[in-house]
Amino acid sequence: MDDQKIQEIKDVVQSSHVNFLFGAGVSSPFLPLLGDIETRLSSEKKEDERIKIKKEYFEKVMLPNLEVVAKNIKKYRQTKGLSQDKLSRLADIAHATIIKIESGGIQSPTIDTVQKIAKALGVSLDDLIK
Numbered sequence: 001m002d003d004q005k006i007q008e009i010k011d012v013v014q015s016s017h018v019n020f021l022f023g024a025g026v027s028s029p030f031l032p033l034l035g036d037i038e039t040r041l042s043s044e045k046k047e048d049e050r051i052k053i054k055k056e057y058f059e060k061v062m063l064p065n066l067e068v069v070a071k072n073i074k075k076y077r078q079t080k081g082l083s084q085d086k087l088s089r090l091a092d093i094a095h096a097t098i099i100k101i102e103s104g105g106i107q108s109p110t111i112d113t114v115q116k117i118a119k120a121l122g123v124s125l126d127d128l129i130k
Contacts, residue, residue: 055111065129067104069114072128074102076121090120 077087077098084102088095093116100106101117118125 054115066107066109068130069128070102070104072130073098073117073121076123076127077102080121082121087117087120091116093117 077084082090084098085095088098091098091113093113097106097109097113098117101109101113114125114128118128
């Protein structure tokens with residue numbers, strides 16, 4: 001929900017129609033919801049910013065080091081005694097995707113895919129580029 005939508009809701013809540021319905025000088029039962037909406041919007045903006053930062057990090061740090069990432073995925077997978085098939089099921093991605101990433105067949109996996117793999121391996125994205 002964007003700032004314009006919030007303002008529209010505020011305008012409706014604070015309008016004379018609301019005063020008419022609930023009596024002049026009586027606060028609307030909807031007013032507390034405005035704080036919730038603003039908090040949610042703030043959280044959505046923060047989450048959008050986190051996603052943007054993750055994507056930038058991925059593009060600038062992970063992709064140039066994809067060969068290292070692929071080797072580390074394989075290393076962590078083998079250290080944990082996981083087959084490619086088992087890792088694909090844990091990460092909820094296609095088995096062929098694991099094979100292609102480890103072999104260098106996928107030149108630019110999505111950040112979501114790499115995050116799922118890291119989570120399934122119990123490591124961070126940073127661990128995969130070291």
